[in-house]
Amino acid sequence: MGVMTIDGRKVEFTDEPNILTVIRKADIDIPTLCYHSELSVYGACRLCTVENDKGKTFASCSEPPRDGMVIYTNTPRLMKYRKLILELLLAAHCRDCTTCIKSGECQLQSLAHRMGVMDVRFENTKELQPIDDSSPAIVRDPNKCILCGDCVRMCDNVQAVNAIDFAYRGTKALVTPAFDKKIAETDCVNCGQCRVVCPTGAISIKTNMDVIWDLLADKDTKVIAQIAPAVRVA
Ligand code: FES
Structure with a gap:
């Protein structure tokens, strides 16, 4: 159990595995492309990057939350990074x-x-x-x-x-x-x-449609009309 400050708000955390989960728990929108809670953390896309009070940036999905942390999620610098990514x-x-x-x-x-x-x-x-x-x-x-x-x-x-x-x-x-x-x-x-x-x-x-195109590759349009419904039902 701990408390961190996210965008000026105090947010409590307990067993959240990473800062991203705490951010989302606080209903703050942050983009991700490679994070899935059911998959291991890979930290590839860097879209979830946040900034701390010392100006250090890091991926929030691959960093555990720590008591007393101060982070910002949507500063102009971060928005610029995300657009570039x-x-x-x-x-x-x-x-x-x-x-x-x-x-x-x-x-x-x-x-x-x-x-x-x-x-x-x-x-x-x-x-x-x-x-x-x-x-x-x-x-x-x-x-x-x-x-x-x-x-x-x-x-x-x-x-x-x-x-x-x-x-x-x-x-x-x-x-x-x-x-x-x-x-x-x-x-x-x-x-x-x-x-x-x-x-x-x-x-x-x-x-x-892929199946239909394969089936119809060498057939004329008259046959198309007969085959398509059958494939849809299947
Ligand atoms: Fe891709 Fe964090 S979501 S690096």
């Missing part, structure tokens, strides 16, 4: 947001809107990666991955499947099955939990 994430991300299956529910897109990040000043220097649609359940688009590691921790630590992990470094870094295999060549059990935690369109569930 979002801009950098967007710079390394493919920009087909308007046609992306996750448009409207993408956390990166919604944070960019919310924080007024309209332009990206940096070029995308990452190599275009092939989309992996080998799985019957999910589609992986590494070009939309922000390397938050949520899917890796879900697949490896929670589901204990170990189908995907980080590979390579720097601008070549990506999340992929080992040895650049396709997802269908791994032990993936098609549980879809990676998609549940993915904040962007990097992992999406294969929709009925």
Whole structure:
């Protein structure tokens, strides 16, 4: 049990595992992309960064609360950092947001809107990666991955499947099955939990439309009308 000061307010804490949880308990809005209470802490996105009374900045998700701490969550400096982080994430991300299956529910897109990040000043220097649609359940688009590691921790630590992990470094870094295999060549059990935690369109569930397009690839429009309802029902 302790008391910390957040944005000038005294907030009590008991067994909260990190400062982020105390901030949220105080109903203060703070953006995150890589934090999930049910996953281990990774501290990758740095969007949850806060500032203490000495001007030191640190990620609130990976720091335990301490009695007497004084922190600020939304100073102009922090807002500037967060906008820059979002801009950098967007710079390394493919920009087909308007046609992306996750448009409207993408956390990166919604944070960019919310924080007024309209332009990206940096070029995308990452190599275009092939989309992996080998799985019957999910589609992986590494070009939309922000390397938050949520899917890796879900697949490896929670589901204990170990189908995907980080590979390579720097601008070549990506999340992929080992040895650049396709997802269908791994032990993936098609549980879809990676998609549940993915904040962007990097992992999406294969929709009925995908099935329909596969079925209709060589067929004419007359056949389309017969097949589509059957697939929807299934
Ligand atoms: Fe804390 Fe991503 S939420 S670093």
